[in-house]
Amino acid sequence: MSISPVSIDHVVIASSDLDRTDAFYEVVFGVAIERSYPGLHQYRLGTQMLNVHGPGLAEKAGPELLARPPVAPGGSDLCFVWDGPIEDAIAHLAGCGVAVHIGPVPREGAQGKGTSIYFRDPDGSLLEFISYAGDRGA
Numbered sequence: 001m002s003i004s005p006v007s008i009d010h011v012v013i014a015s016s017d018l019d020r021t022d023a024f025y026e027v028v029f030g031v032a033i034e035r036s037y038p039g040l041h042q043y044r045l046g047t048q049m050l051n052v053h054g055p056g057l058a059e060k061a062g063p064e065l066l067a068r069p070p071v072a073p074g075g076s077d078l079c080f081v082w083d084g085p086i087e088d089a090i091a092h093l094a095g096c097g098v099a100v101h102i103g104p105v106p107r108e109g110a111q112g113k114g115t116s117i118y119f120r121d122p123d124g125s126l127l128e129f130i131s132y133a134g135d136r137g138a
Helices: 018-029 057-061 086-095
Strands: 010-014 032-037 040-045 048-053 077-082 102-109 112-120 126-131
Touching (some): 018 032, 086 112, 086 126
Parallel strands (some): 077 126
Antiparallel strands (some): 032 040, 102 112
């Protein structure tokens, strides 16, 4: 039996304060924010999406629609491709007032060798920009 190719449509992060999280992801990632209903926001990044679960969502959506246990604020670890040199990502974060936690460091990503920097969102989730541009990570 053969399985059709699959890809990720969206992933979930959790927020302790949706307004604060919205502001961070809008500035740092340039997301388009959709407010589906109270306690659930969706961040569109091109053809990909982050669902953001806010306080009280379990009571509104019902536990059958959430992970067991639900994702906790600060409990995510996500990597995003930075389309350009990693130095540009560092400058972008600095301009947003976001500190680089670790990096730049060579990393192996889904597309091969790259260079990454790590930083945190307001709840403490670990976020990564990986760049496949240039030869630093090669």
